[in-house]
Amino acid sequence: MKKLFLFVFLLAAQLLPGQDNDLLSLLGEEETTDYTTATFKTTRIVNGHSVENCGGGVLDFKISHRFAPLRNGVYDMFGLDAATIRIGLDYGITDRLMVGIGRGGREKIVDGFAKYKLLRQSTGKRNMPITLSYLIDGQIKTVKFQDQERENKFSSRLYYTHQLLIARKFSERLSLQLMPTLVHRNLVATTEDKNDVFAIGAAGRIKITKRVTFNAEYYYVPEGQISQSFANALSVGFEIETGGHVFQLHFTNTQDMTYKGFITETPEDWFFKDASGRMLSGIRFGFNVSRVFTIKKPKGLE
Template sequence: MTKTLILVSMISSLLCYSQEDLLKDIDTISTTETSHPPAFKALQIVTGQSTKLTAKNEWYVVIAHRFGDVSTGFKNFFGLDDASTKLGVIYGLTDAVSLSVSRETNMKTFEFGAKYKLLKQNDNVPVDLVGYNVMALNTDLDTETYPYLKFGNRLSYLTQALISRRFNENFSLQLTPSYVHKNLYDPSIENENQFLTGLGGRYKISKRVSINAEYFVNFDSHSFYKNPLSLGMDIETGGHVFQLLFSNSQLNSDIGYLTNATGKWEKGQIFFGFNLYRVF
């Protein structure tokens, strides 16, 4: 664990130092409404979605990586031998609507998402309100394990309301009520329909760095899985936002992250990872 933290610190320092000259001329995230900038600079708080959207005709390439359980120690080199990766693209259809597609190696899951702004915080509106919908396709399922498998069994769905408020230049909070429906599930460990509520926040500690945190409560008391708790750091560098994080959920996909967390923070069962967004 100590070695991993040292590695994170070294990466963070190197990124901030190497990009300093470039950042004098480049503002990674622009906004046309400077009086009411977005509550979050990245599209995710940690792994969960934020109320930040892409601009019209803007493309984002997303690379997300989660290493294995750091508590395994040298056996798996503190999780570095066991990783899950997500690759995706996001397109700004308008300033208020974006579409996304991604694929994660864990469970070979494709996700198709739509994110749309309903309210924007201003002098008369106290919060940002954004809707987010996902359809996930699990291509790892096979007919040998599930002889009666149908295409519809591979699908699961997520609906979220993202409600955020920027309190000042440094501090933002977000409330995220969520609903997940799975067409294929194991009734002995979880329910078909799951309701969750998440609370996440961002605190800016320097011009280009913030500390982020999020926690989701799953009201499915029947669930075998844990409530996801994640801590992260945003680093704005030339042309992209880089996020370093620790979480008790290894999955990168929205639905997997929310409903399939297995780690226990109190036992050191956490996963180190990063999110990288490149804007075009």
């Protein structure tokens, strides 16, 4: 008798949700899809992209700085005397498609990208556990060739990046993201360097207050693809939202803000030993400033 009672109870539990759905249908109510928003605050985590896009018709003006290592102390104001700068513009063509262009001081690189949101995390009628975006990025190194006597091809200045951005917002406080990445370099410096470099990135965001978050980002390059003199890029910092501006203040071991740079050419680890065995630090301070402008108002608000 107990087994029969248990069977009936379990069967009823399975049937009840279906009855509720039938009741909703009879009442004319349809289940809706709730899409997750604000997985990250901006389109960048630190150096690399997040799954976030500018909204359709929104322009995002970005200024980024990376300074010299902190280890030189007061003499060069803990690295502030030397800066690498990138200025960029991102624009949302639609809520799913974003494009951007930028120019950086190191190697005078001009970069451009397009990012498309393939899937959106959602619950309800359409249940999707992740947000998935695809990014394609191109960079042109415009600095003069060192050897002007040799035959220098324009194609030697070109670099390309393909990246998948896979993110999930687990709660209002925690978001995580994986970034499998392929960087192609038409010209490499040594025989140790491969033209095609695969890397895997991981990043996270922890919400501290309504306007402040802690961000971390790490890119791992498996051995045998780049010179052993380069390191993996690790960046941590805080993101502060103030009205129309977002400030990102962070510590990192890379001086670059392009994929070709921070994935394949990060110069030093956070901590390392020099040739004499002294322990040194490659930590640098940096920041990003983002300011958005609505260029084209959404329909219905015009």
